[in-house]
Amino acid sequence: MDSLMNILTELDSSVAWEKEEALIDDRILDSFGVISLVAELEDSFSIEIEAAEMIPENFNSVEAMRKMIVKLQEK
Structure with missing residues (x-):
């Protein structure tokens, strides 16, 4: 899922995406x-x-985004 990380980095390169567990709750996203x-x-x-x-x-x-993507790809 390197493409997911590429998308997230393009969205905001200042965020440590892999480390964050509350992107929405902490209003990072x-x-x-x-x-x-x-x-x-x-x-x-x-x-x-x-x-x-x-x-x-x-x-x-x-990880939550990855799971959602995999689930939606299986549909």
Whole structure:
């Protein structure tokens, strides 16, 4: 999932993405960031992230995002 890290680094290179566990809860990733990220993830991974998937639990950490991506790719 190097492409996920590339996307996150392009979004904000000052964040230590792999270390963060509360990206949404700590407001490191704001609503605009989530919208931008969702668009990039959908394009890069050929998935559709529906509104029901846009919850903090799916975006609070890199691992949570990876799990969501894998789950959506299996659909």
